Amino acid sequence: MSELPIAEQNDLKSDHIRLNAERMINNPAQMDAFFHNAETQLSSVEKTAGRIDLYAPDVPYTESTVDTQVSYVEAPAYAVEPQSRAQELEKIYFFLDTAGLVKEADDITKVVNAQRHAF
Amino acid sequence: MSDLLKKTLSLLTGSAADTKRPLRKLSERELIELEAEIGGSLFGPIPAGHRREFFCLDAHTWVWHEEWFNDKKQRQVTSTRYEIHNNGILKAQDSKVYKFLEGEELRTLVLAIRLYYEAVARGIYKRDPHTGQPLTDSSAVTM
Numbered sequence: 001m002s003e004l005p006i007a008e009q010n011d012l013k014s015d016h017i018r019l020n021a022e023r024m025i026n027n028p029a030q031m032d033a034f035f036h037n038a039e040t041q042l043s044s045v046e047k048t049a050g051r052i053d054l055y056a057p058d059v060p061y062t063e064s065t066v067d068t069q070v071s072y073v074e075a076p077a078y079a080v081e082p083q084s085r086a087q088e089l090e091k092i093y094f095f096l097d098t099a100g101l102v103k104e105a106d107d108i109t110k111v112v113n114a115q116r117h118a119f
Numbered sequence: 120m121s122d123l124l125k126k127t128l129s130l131l132t133g134s135a136a137d138t139k140r141p142l143r144k145l146s147e148r149e150l151i152e153l154e155a156e157i158g159g160s161l162f163g164p165i166p167a168g169h170r171r172e173f174f175c176l177d178a179h180t181w182v183w184h185e186e187w188f189n190d191k192k193q194r195q196v197t198s199t200r201y202e203i204h205n206n207g208i209l210k211a212q213d214s215k216v217y218k219f220l221e222g223e224e225l226r227t228l229v230l231a232i233r234l235y236y237e238a239v240a241r242g243i244y245k246r247d248p249h250t251g252q253p254l255t256d257s258s259a260v261t262m
Contacts, residue, residue: 098207098221098225101225101226101229102203102204102205102206102207102208102225104229104232104233105203105208105228105229105232106203106205108232108233108236109175109178109179109181109203109232110178111236112154112175112232112235112236112239113175113177113178114178115239115240115244115246115251116147116150116151116154116175116244117147119143119145119150119244
């Protein structure tokens, strides 16, 4: 994947996100794995009856348009149309994806810097 | 291995230290310059007359620097800093505009960081980016 041009990699990633959001609907096992993954990436994941709130760390710069919290209402409490549900999942997936990307960038940057200092 | 054999081998191949750490005489600044050259090439062909650098400045900061001459032969410079915070990556262009990256721009930067690491690990430090181990002759040509 790393050998593809960046634009093509982005297209693949977007397709991947959409596909995963669609697959997760009506698949409890994948949904569990999804939220388990969320717990490792976000500052807080709160579960109450029928509802899950995901929190990213506070963003001090108000210019940012990135939401710091999204919610997902679990089935069967989720009473909206499947299409809306899919859109909601895409939003959550995007949210988690952003947190994951920032963490990956942070990890790699530390490694690059350490590698240089090791020489 | 006997001392004589070690000395002979050293004469033929260079000292063991030279073989393992061929860049040890370079300063951090010189290493950054080498990395910046590789980093600048990650985004496709560089237009004629442009100078582009992309590099990791320290454990929290990346820099994109580009210079060129416009139609009136005036020198143009754009410098962008990307600061990595726990809650996002902050972009500052020409020390003025601050915003957190999101969406495609964030995705593109992280891909560039990933490619940068793989390229400099193999191209400069002769390390496997996945294991951190020194490259063997066979793995070095797979870049």
